[in-house]
Amino acid sequence: MTKLHAFTVYYVKKARNHRWRCSDVTFWCVDEHLCNQWIQALKELLEMQKSRPKQLLVYINPYGGKRQGKRIYEQKVAPLFSLASISTDVVITEHANHAKDNLFEVNIYKYDGVVCVGGDGMFSEVMHGLIGRIQKDSGIDQNNPKASLVQCNIRIGIIPAGSTDCICYSTVGISDPVTSALHIIVGDCQPLDVSSVHHNNMFLKYSVSLLGYGFYGDILKDSEKKRWMGPMRYDYSGFKTFLSHHYYEGTIAYQPAKHTLGSPRDKDSCRTGCYICKKSEQQLAEQHKDCGLKHEEGEEEWKVIKGKFLAINAVNMSCACPRSPKGLSPAAHLADGSADLILVRKCSRFDFLRYLVRHTNQDDQFDFPFVDVYRVKSFQFTSKLSEDNESNVMDIGKKRFGQFCRDHPACCCNIVNSTWNCDGETLDSSAIEVRVHCQLMKLFARGIEENCKDEAAYSQNSAEQLL
Numbered sequence: 001m002t003k004l005h006a007f008t009v010y011y012v013k014k015a016r017n018h019r020w021r022c023s024d025v026t027f028w029c030v031d032e033h034l035c036n037q038w039i040q041a042l043k044e045l046l047e048m049q050k051s052r053p054k055q056l057l058v059y060i061n062p063y064g065g066k067r068q069g070k071r072i073y074e075q076k077v078a079p080l081f082s083l084a085s086i087s088t089d090v091v092i093t094e095h096a097n098h099a100k101d102n103l104f105e106v107n108i109y110k111y112d113g114v115v116c117v118g119g120d121g122m123f124s125e126v127m128h129g130l131i132g133r134i135q136k137d138s139g140i141d142q143n144n145p146k147a148s149l150v151q152c153n154i155r156i157g158i159i160p161a162g163s164t165d166c167i168c169y170s171t172v173g174i175s176d177p178v179t180s181a182l183h184i185i186v187g188d189c190q191p192l193d194v195s196s197v198h199h200n201n202m203f204l205k206y207s208v209s210l211l212g213y214g215f216y217g218d219i220l221k222d223s224e225k226k227r228w229m230g231p232m233r234y235d236y237s238g239f240k241t242f243l244s245h246h247y248y249e250g251t252i253a254y255q256p257a258k259h260t261l262g263s264p265r266d267k268d269s270c271r272t273g274c275y276i277c278k279k280s281e282q283q284l285a286e287q288h289k290d291c292g293l294k295h296e297e298g299e300e301e302w303k304v305i306k307g308k309f310l311a312i313n314a315v316n317m318s319c320a321c322p323r324s325p326k327g328l329s330p331a332a333h334l335a336d337g338s339a340d341l342i343l344v345r346k347c348s349r350f351d352f353l354r355y356l357v358r359h360t361n362q363d364d365q366f367d368f369p370f371v372d373v374y375r376v377k378s379f380q381f382t383s384k385l386s387e388d389n390e391s392n393v394m395d396i397g398k399k400r401f402g403q404f405c406r407d408h409p410a411c412c413c414n415i416v417n418s419t420w421n422c423d424g425e426t427l428d429s430s431a432i433e434v435r436v437h438c439q440l441m442k443l444f445a446r447g448i449e450e451n452c453k454d455e456a457a458y459s460q461n462s463a464e465q466l467l
């Protein structure tokens with residue numbers, strides 16, 4: 001009998017709904033020399049793909065979402081990394097801020113990327129560690145709201161194992177650990193806008209997805225006490241917050257994003273290879289070339305809006321997630337240097353419910369007289385309460401009354417502050433200054449791909465990426 005020689009090629013197979021799977025094909029050959037030539041040629045081809053990571057630093061939050069992070073990583077992700085010859089240093093976090101603090105201590109420059117296994121909160125922690133570390137190493141003071149921050153070129157990979165997983169869903173199109181692991185292995189790169197949040201020249205946080213005051217801030221504050229419920233806590237607190245129907249009075253000042261081509265009411269969404277984000281990338285490169293001539297932001301116009309709001313949401317991306325597959329702002333861009341500022345004014349409970357329901361169907365959620373949306377590059381918010389406090393017109397009795405009303409479910413009074421929800425973390429201050437930093441960081445992702453039209457297209461694409 002003739003002796004057969006063989007080698008197996010592992011590759012990415014694209015399935016429905018942006019899901020990727022690892023598949024394999026084995027080649028048989030009678031000629032051993034020919035077989036080895038094939039193996040050598042394939043290895044050389046893979047070696048030429050410089051964007052593929054070889055060494056990764058992995059942080060796992062064992063308590064995120066349904067507490068499955070460790071199992072998901074060990075069973076679904078680690079075997080794929082090992083198949084792709086990626087070496088890893090794995091840290092299972094022991095407390096909040098473990099990953100962030102660790103990123104200030106380790107030699108991050110020896111890694112091709114950092115992977116976080118968890119939800120948006122865990123991603124936020126890793127992002128703060130990386131961006132903070134790069135600024136520290138570059139001598140940039142994060143407390144200066146006008147500082148030009150240094151871009152972070154170490155990519156972050158997200159293995160979704162949290163409660164909302166909006167950043168993963170909005171950049172990949174699905175919350176699926178295997179799909180995300182494969183995007184990391186093939187070395188995808190998706191730049192991402194990051195907003196910096198300051199209060200009185202003091203750095204508070206960075207945000208990449210939702211910065212929400214009012215409705216989403218109140219949901220988060222209430223849901224933190226119910227962490228034991230897992231992802232369901234958001235449904236419980238969402239329902240409770242909807243019933244409480246609190247509105248908040250305040251002033252917003254914003255600078256429109258004039259540099260970008262799109263608008264929040266566009267019908268087209270940001271997709272892989274988005275030309276609007278590419279244009280912003282070119283503008284950024286030009287700005288870096290002649291940084292001395294950079295337009296001073298302070299000189300550009302500010303628009304001011306005062307009012308009573310049920311929700312103030314600033315989103316750097318669509319914020320699509322399994323709860324709302326089109327997101328809070330379906331036409332927001334991942335990397336155009338702008339955020340969409342959504343103002344939901346005081347309205348009836350019924351109208352607010354109609355607004356919320358439109359996040360789950362095809363109808364336009366901005367087509368309401370009480371909803372306004374602006375594409376901005378920076379904004380500031382001051383609540384009526386802090387304005388009053390500053391001008392000393394607030395007496396202690398009024399403050400006490402505020403506390404009383406907040407705890408009273410039937411009362412929608414407006415003399416207490418809400419909390420800012422910053423990518424799932426609460427902020428201590430209600431008065432904030434926000435500035436969008438175009439493409440400050442990068443993810444192992446490629447944005448959401450246009451849907452394949454038919455089965456033939458699936459099989460055509462399937463052999464595209466070898467592992």
Ligand SMILES: CCCCCCCCCCCCC/C=C/[C@@H](O)[C@H](COP(=O)(O)O)NC(=O)CCCCC
Pocket residue numbers: 119120121122162163164165166209210216219220234235238319321323324327328356357359360421422423424425
């Ligand atoms: C009548 C049905 C109405 C349903 C409306 C649903 C609209 C949902 C929009 C959700 C936007 C989510 C934006 C992302 C926020 C996350 O950063 C944050 C933290 O995530 P994680 O760390 O993974 O827990 N999640 C939230 O703030 C939860 C919002 C829940 C809203 C119900």
Ligand SMILES: Nc1ncnc2c1ncn2[C@@H]1O[C@H](COP(=O)(O)OP(=O)(O)O)[C@@H](O)[C@H]1O
Pocket residue numbers: 060061062063064065066092093094095096097098117118119120121122123125161162163164165424425
């Ligand atoms: N070992 C740990 N124990 C407690 N909290 C942690 C731990 N590791 C990370 N965290 C914190 O948990 C928070 C939520 O994590 P995340 O993974 O986003 O889960 P979820 O999506 O369920 O909120 C993050 O802000 C992170 O700082």
Ligand SMILES: [Ca+2]
Pocket residue numbers: 193315316317332333334335336337338339
């Ligand atoms: Ca953006």
